[in-house]
Amino acid sequence: MESRHLLQPSDFSIAEINDMLRLAKRIIQNPIAYSEVCKGKVLASLFYEPSTRTKFSFDTAMLRLGGQVIGFSDPTTSSTAKGETVADSALTISKYADIIVVRHPKEGTARLMSKHAECPVINAGDGGHMHPTQTLTDLLTIVSYKPEIKDLTVGVCGDLKFGRTIHSLVTCLARFENIRFVFISPDELKMPVYVKDELNKMGVEYTETSSLDESIGSLDILYMSRVQRERFISEEDYLRLKDYFILTKEKMKHAKEDMIVMHPLPRVNEIATEVDSDPRAVYFHQVKYGMYVRMALIMTLLGIKDPLCE
Amino acid sequence: MINVSKLKKGIVIDHITAGKGYKIFRQLNLDELDAVVVLMRNVDSAKKGKKDLIKIETDLQINFDVLALIDPGVTVTYVLDGEKVKKVKLTPPNEVIDILSCKNPRCITNQEHIEHVHFRLVNAEKKLYACEFCDAQTSL
Numbered sequence: 520m521e522s523r524h525l526l527q528p529s530d531f532s533i534a535e536i537n538d539m540l541r542l543a544k545r546i547i548q549n550p551i552a553y554s555e556v557c558k559g560k561v562l563a564s565l566f567y568e569p570s571t572r573t574k575f576s577f578d579t580a581m582l583r584l585g586g587q588v589i590g591f592s593d594p595t596t597s598s599t600a601k602g603e604t605v606a607d608s609a610l611t612i613s614k615y616a617d618i619i620v621v622r623h624p625k626e627g628t629a630r631l632m633s634k635h636a637e638c639p640v641i642n643a644g645d646g647g648h649m650h651p652t653q654t655l656t657d658l659l660t661i662v663s664y665k666p667e668i669k670d671l672t673v674g675v676c677g678d679l680k681f682g683r684t685i686h687s688l689v690t691c692l693a694r695f696e697n698i699r700f701v702f703i704s705p706d707e708l709k710m711p712v713y714v715k716d717e718l719n720k721m722g723v724e725y726t727e728t729s730s731l732d733e734s735i736g737s738l739d740i741l742y743m744s745r746v747q748r749e750r751f752i753s754e755e756d757y758l759r760l761k762d763y764f765i766l767t768k769e770k771m772k773h774a775k776e777d778m779i780v781m782h783p784l785p786r787v788n789e790i791a792t793e794v795d796s797d798p799r800a801v802y803f804h805q806v807k808y809g810m811y812v813r814m815a816l817i818m819t820l821l822g823i824k825d826p827l828c829e
Numbered sequence: 830m831i832n833v834s835k836l837k838k839g840i841v842i843d844h845i846t847a848g849k850g851y852k853i854f855r856q857l858n859l860d861e862l863d864a865v866v867v868l869m870r871n872v873d874s875a876k877k878g879k880k881d882l883i884k885i886e887t888d889l890q891i892n893f894d895v896l897a898l899i900d901p902g903v904t905v906t907y908v909l910d911g912e913k914v915k916k917v918k919l920t921p922p923n924e925v926i927d928i929l930s931c932k933n934p935r936c937i938t939n940q941e942h943i944e945h946v947h948f949r950l951v952n953a954e955k956k957l958y959a960c961e962f963c964d965a966q967t968s969l
Contacts, residue, residue: 604941604942605937605940605941606941606943623937624935625935625936625937625939625940626933626935626936626937626962626963626964626965627936627937627938627960627961627962627963628937628962630937630961630962631937631941631943631962645937645963646935646963647935648935648963648964
């Protein structure tokens with residue numbers, strides 16, 4: 520049977536994503552029941568570039584399912600250093616492992632591996648291209664605080680131009696029912712046309728603004744991202760805009776009582792630390808949801824049945 | 830006007846947008862043919878003002894995908910015994926393989942040799958194709 524992979528969020532239908540989110544929620548409620556479902560299974564964790572959070576998240580996800588982890592986080596210690604191709608590495612490693620997780624600086628690497636590996640491949644980030652498990656993490660965070668992913672106004676704030684994780688979250692959320700977007704960014708960092716074209720095609724409502732103050736009151740979710748210094752040609756522009764999008768306690772006063780604030784992390788200064796203690800600030804909880812949704816994903820791709828649903 | 834004798838047997842690629850004839854000539858590797866090939870540039874055209882035109886004096890297997898990628902408005906006419914026997918109109922293919930290469934320097938296809946990379950049509954008007962690996966858009 521051909522393996523199923525996760526290379527981009529659209530590899531799964533909304534029904535399948537919802538199933539996975541429900542499984543993740545059951546795992547959160549009763550982790551012990553799932554602690555041995557992957558016993559005897561091996562996950563190969565191939566990190567061709569540094570990543571602390573995502574690697575730990577996948578590794579602990581597999582360990583908490585009772586499976587084991589092999590891999591590397593420094594490609595100089597792998598066969599790549601000897602000149603082995605990614606395609607050959609994928610085939611070879613899939614002879615040892617039951618599932619592969621790969622992060623690589625080159626775009627499309629996970630897809631290349633999926634064509635050669637004899638087991639499921641999960642894309643844990645391929646350059647600036649896709650990071651689908653971040654999207655799943657975001658979705659699980661949303662359903663943990665909102666009744667369902669439906670009828671929501673989602674504000675996305677900061678660097679909307681270059682943040683591919685934001686693009687995949689927006690295009691994935693747009694597939695759910697009655698989701699509206701407010702894109703909050705300086706003119707220089709507006710949402711790219713290709714994302715807006717896709718929303719237009721899907722008939723999804725969105726507005727664009729450069730004012731967080733004016734829009735925060737209408738939001739159910741505020742997804743913050745970092746304004747990156749290196750994206751600006753002029754230092755003057757950067758300095759003018761960097762503080763413009765800092766979320767403060769003062770700005771939170773204008774937000775709804777049940778709005779949640781999310782952030783893919785790491786943050787720099789776009790959310791003042793004074794906001795961390797606000798119960799609506801859920802960005803540090805997101806990290807834990809990331810692990811649970813990866814547990815659900817590993818089970819799904821390995822075709823492991825939910826022991827609580829048998 | 831230069832007089833090029835009427836073709837007895839072969840292929841005429843006509844209505845080429847002026848300036849694109851040489852690109853088609855190169856992409857079809859016509860310089861490697863051991864047959865008479867004539868490339869005419871900036872020929873007067875009632876429809877287009879100016880056009881390029883290629884006459885090939887042999888029955889060659891033309892790669893229509895390449896032609897459609899460069900200039901989908903061209904017409905290809907097959908000639909036998911001085912008579913037009915078949916005329917082909919082109920449309921951009923939905924998918925191309927082994928013609929384009931990804932121009933994204935961060936794409937894995939530019940690090941490893943990967944055979945038969947697929948490119949899918951994303952914008953017929955601009956003839957833009959997306960790489961199956963990185964989704965970056967490119968054209969010929």
